[in-house]
Amino acid sequence: MTIKEPHHPLLHPFAIPAKAESDFINIVSGAGTTLHDDQGRRYLDGMASLWYCQVGHGRTEIVDAVANQLKQTGSYSIFDPFTSTIARRAAEMIAERSPHADGRVMFGCSGSEAVDTALKFSRLIQQRRGLPDKQIIIRRTDAYHGTTFGGTASQGLAPNREGWGDLDPNFIEIPQSDIEAMATVFGAHGDRIAAVISEPVQGAGGVWPPVEGYLENMRRLCDQHGALLIFDEVICGFGRTGSWFGAQTYGVTPDLMTFAKGATSGYQPLSGVIISRAVADELEEDDSFLLRHGYTYSGHAGSCAAAVANIEIIEREGLVERANHIGREVTKGFEALKGDGLIEGYRGVGAVWAADLGEPAAEWSRKMTARGLISRGFDDALILCPPLVISDDEIAEFVEGIADLRRQMAPR
Ligand SMILES: Cc1ncc(COP(=O)(O)O)c(C=O)c1O
Structure with a gap:
């Protein structure tokens, strides 16, 4: 018999109430675009938390x-x-x-x-x-x-x-x-x-x-x-x-x-x-x-x-202008993915973008997170809305992450 974990008092927003507290990821520290959870795993934050952390984490x-x-x-x-x-x-x-x-x-x-x-x-x-x-x-x-x-x-x-x-x-x-x-x-x-x-x-x-x-x-x-x-x-x-x-x-x-x-x-x-x-x-x-x-x-x-x-x-730090730089870098990366047939298309402006996967993106987003790349899946879109301090190398990590997953999940 499996013993069901008693529900924790914390009721999460936009979550299934029956989901066990132990199945959530507990982020305990952050600096810039990098986050760590309580298991010592490292993540890159491609969503600026919930679309909000323009200046990055850990700003004392x-x-x-x-x-x-x-x-x-x-x-x-x-x-x-x-x-x-x-x-x-x-x-x-x-x-x-x-x-x-x-x-x-x-x-x-x-x-x-x-x-x-x-x-x-x-x-x-x-x-x-x-x-x-x-x-x-x-x-x-x-x-x-x-x-x-x-x-x-x-x-x-x-x-x-x-x-x-x-x-x-x-x-x-x-x-x-x-x-x-x-x-x-x-x-x-x-x-x-x-x-x-x-x-x-x-x-x-x-x-x-x-x-x-x-x-x-x-x-x-x-x-x-x-x-x-x-x-x-x-x-x-x-x-x-x-x-x-x-x-x-x-x-x-x-x-x-x-x-x-x-x-x-x-x-x-x-x-x-x-x-x-x-x-x-x-x-x-x-x-x-x-x-x-x-x-x-x-x-x-x-x-x-x-x-x-x-x-x-x-x-x-010129972060408003930097959003345009992020846009150019993401465009470069997504254009290459599209050219290789790995995504259907993409859309966005500044530092908020969606890659069109041509298939439901929720599972993709879970798999990306498991690889330490936090993005968001909505319908067929895999969304990137990173802190405005994200580096070019970090953007490249997301692009490579998508390419890698595509090859693994649905070889074309
Ligand atoms: C455009 C827009 N308006 C309103 C809201 C609601 O904001 P809050 O969740 O802080 O109430 C959001 C949250 O994502 C949003 O994206």
Whole structure:
């Protein structure tokens, strides 16, 4: 008789609850792109943890900045009437690097919280314009926007929306890259559309850069129909696409933009929404209007200190530009794999890429991890989204790892 291991109290996110704790990999240390688990095994991190660790692991500079900040006051709320120097500094640094240098920043902790804030703000703006029927949010197939109720309803990944009972009905899905379908939905429902939410490059849904003209058309349709454009920059932000934000990479400016992950490289949880000056004007025009929104940890001092230190490192080490170098190296490697018939194709930008294997990639990802190469499988895509400090040799290790596995798994 096999004795089943009793379940550990720790319930893992996006995991099978019945899976035994001993079957998980316990990462205990890291430096740069290298990680070690509690069994002494070495890994290369091709996913920047969960798409977030821009500056690499083991950055004591950020840890020290957080510790020094917390030693001063712990953290204190910035709900009215309080404010904080470090939260102000982080908001300034983030806004200045975005297309909305004169905009404003509302902080949260998770990407999902930022998405909820952006969804609520877009509806709020329409309500305050005297347009109470403008409540529909347009989402895209393959979109990932987190797992709060708002984030779940915004997702274009159907399995993630199922099993929770009714979600907000005011969401309409448009096919991922179909400009005409988007125009048709606006034609039919334009007077009820509050906002469109879109990642500049869809990430978790398989790494899909926008097709030519897609984001520009989205912007134009929003303007024509008085809808707000929300870019969810939770993955794209902070250098990932080769500019500070995806909005800059593609030259399309949204009204609201969410960020998280790379804002602190994950050393502390921090997210937020950057709003344009025009949206801010609408919130500011009535000086008796109270914005009834915010999270206990909005502007948490430790998180804001991590963001400031992280942004300083990204700037000092030229990591935004380095994302473009990573893109060139990955392209070189993937092009060779394609030329040898080892992958079907590839797609991506900056430092976020997917190799199209032409077959389900989940097993590949497990096998790559077993070889110490952490990547992510989604549908037929094997995804690479490494720390922006990954070396050319480390990129080559991933490319060779894919080639090796292909030869072993499915000789062609
Ligand atoms: C584009 C995007 N939005 C939102 C989220 C949700 O972020 P969080 O898991 O921090 O709530 C994610 C997470 O991967 C994401 O990729």
